[in-house]
Amino acid sequence: MANDSIDLLQGSLDLLVLKTLSWGPMHGFGIARWLRQLTDDALQVEEGSLYPALYRMENKGWIASEWRVTENNRRAKYYRLTPAGRRHLTAQSNQWLRFAGLMIEVLGMREQPAPQ
């Protein structure tokens, strides 16, 4: 399982967490589970980096937190996206998508294109 996992690139964890929260407030465990399930365990989010990321983003004002009761009647700290976080998510995902597209285009080439 761990052998197939992909190490996350710098800054991409933040983006994944923000994207996850864009569907609604969620606690830390929920975020980790969601990402794992979504990628069929290919993306392993380690708790050791998830929680510091959450705290950092809260300091930056991208997310906010509050204590709520779960459906199992347990107290959990829920995180939600702030307007600033949504702006950051939009801007960063656009950049990522463009970058990824270009990477695919270049890496997918079979033959060397003729120089102009």
Added chain:
Amino acid sequence: MNLGRRIVHLWRRDTDVEIAEELRFHLDATADEEVARGMTPTAARAAATRRFGDLTTITHTLASLREEGDRIMGRKEWFEALAQDARFGARQLRKHPGFSAVALLTLALGIGASTAIFSLVYCVLLRPLPYQDADRVVSLGQVLTSGDAQRYVPVPNFLAWEAQNRTLSAIGATDQRSMTLTGHGDPLRLRGNNATSGYWRAAYLPPRLGRYYDATTDHPGSSHVVVLSYATWQTAFGGDTTIVGQLIHLDGEPYTVVAVAPDAFSTTTNGPAFWTPLAPSPDDAVRWGDHELTVTGRLKPGVTPVAAAADLGRIETAARVAHPDDGLTGAIAVQPLLDATVGVTNQRQLLILLAAVGLVLLIACGNVANLLLARAVARRGEITVRRALGAGRRRLVRQLMIESGILAAGGVVLGVGVAALGLRLLLANAPAGVPRLKDASLDTPALLFAIGVAALSALLFGLMPALQAAGRDLQTTIRESGRDSRGGRDPLRRGLIVAEIALALVLLTGAGLLLRSAARMHAEPTGFVAGNLLTARVALPESQYATDAAVVAGFNQVLTRVRAVPGVASAAFISRVPIGAGGADCTVAPAERPYESASGVDADFRSVSDRYFSTMESPVLRGRAIAAADDATAPPVVMINASLAAKLFGNADPIGRQVRHCIGLGNGYSNNTVRTVVGVFADVRANGLDQEPVDQVFYPVAQFYERQMTLVVRGSVPVTSLVPSLRRAIAAVDPQLPLAAPITMGDVIRQSTAVSRFTMLLLLVLGVSGLCLAATGIYGVVSYQVAQRVQEMGIRLALGATPGQVRGLVLRNGFTTALIGVAIGEAAAVVGTRALRGLVYGITTRDPVTFVSVGGVLALTAVVASIAPALRATRIDPVKALRGE
């Protein structure tokens, strides 16, 4: 452990608990998941913990991130609270428009007046001269036995300093020279300077055009080059950029223009119009005792003025051996050129003004503080509620400080407007002759000053009421609950009023002393009748009037023509008009005593034509006036004034006695000519209204002249209307002769006192502003006291006190406050007005008349300001008052 630390500690424990709880939830949820997949709870727990990693490290990381977050939040909250306070403050000010308007107006006037005066003072006193490394440019003078500095230096001394100094990188000398520019419209009389080439290196500022002349001109005979001032270049040559290299005619001789000095170079309003080389001749080089050069030096890098003074003093001491009797100590006065340019008297007057402005500002601050204090009392209820709701003392102080900050900001904006207006007004009424004043403007330093003053005043007038309001014991305030039983005995507000009155008294006393001294000065007899008297300068250039006989004939022809002009009642010449021009001194001694001994008296000498005394309507006390018959071939005669007669001859009749003096006809100097005293004239304030009369000796023009003489004309019609016909009369003698600077004698007198009158006017304006501010302050405090004591007054009235008694009570209150202020102020004025020493004339700085009358004015003001509140007190309805409405 103090409260703050305890709170931080509590906070941290909360944080730690939260983090632990969050992580525990995560571990629990992970374990639950594993259990759901079929693990035993114990194994699931172990798996969850393993997957999580190093719990301790993560907890630590989160805790430190949390702490950082708290700090960020703290800052944000602080700024938000600040904005909230500011909004609240602005709302409060809007809610009380009367209070805000009075406070803003008071501040605007205080800040505006001080900024306007500051910009004047900055421009004249503090702004550096435009020269390169201006702080190294110094004025060099000799120290007299009296301890004063003699700014005019004899040629040989200058030459010795120039040759032998080790501390100056450049040294230059200038003297004054007037020449007539011809060939460009009407003949133009220009006042310029002769300057050695070292002058250009000492006071260096790059030329606008061309190159300054250099050391190759520093010998006689090579001097026909000229540097034009920017103003001359503009007015006489229309800013012609091809001027360098052209020939122009000065005093009928050709001069090559080598350079145009930049506009900034002339640091005084009437700076030199041109500079020609100064080339001392071998004769000049041995003329000790003839003080005529102004010497400017540039200190070498790192050399202090003191070191330069020591260096030059060494040279001066050696030079003095040759001439021990000149009243010099051998020491050198080295003064920054800036100080020398501005002049000690102007400097002192401006600094006194600045101090006066500071006083007015303090009074204004006192008033605003009083307003704020009154409001703080009125707002006690509000403040109590806010404190009860948990607002900290610091928060309250901040709130109140923000309110005064808003007031101060408003004060700056309005104040800058007031300053701009005031400065324009001041400049429009400013006297000519204050160096650099014309350039005064509201520039960066002045604006910074305004802002600084506002910030300072916000602190001054905001802090006190804020601390008082916030510092009060909560319990006391609640018990008092809106009713103020201490009214009328508020020591802080009364203290402020006492201080304001004292400050206003110091200000007014200063203004009063100057006023009284001016009145004294103008009441002194001038020794002549100034009405309908015109003065103008006529100069005969050396090129056309080479010999003594030609000069004397020239002046005689001018006089003949001028006297023939219709409307001229009488006309005469004098070398330097009294009051308008300072004199030159030389020793006079009775002929029977050897001239060289110290038996002589230094006397101001001038030459006059016949009919001078009748034209000026100056009395001749004994003997006769100088007459037309006293010509070059007649026996040498002089007139002396009464004080010189007394010094030379005591009570004996001076008429017919003989004297020797340093002056001879033309350029030949001879102490050996024996002259007969033919007349004694009354003492005149020859060197200025504010100067004591000096000893004087007068010569007939034909026996001693200066190339430039002043024409005095008494008209039978208004003299100013005579100027065109006077010009024509002189042009008829020689079309190249200008009639320079025609001005009435009245204006000469006015100009001579312009600077001190300006200072006096400003001080008076400031003093009256201070008085008005103090009066409103007294009015405010007394009204407030009446308002606070309504119940007490009501009880008094109900118990049978007459309205008169109540009125008396209020008036007494205001009057006692005023008296304390007056007493303190008089004491302060005794010390403060010492600064005016040397600026007052005919009275001491402790003039009792001024002190008593100003004290009386202030006490009276206090009573007048208390009258309205006192009347209000008698209108109190006892019933209503007792019901507490």
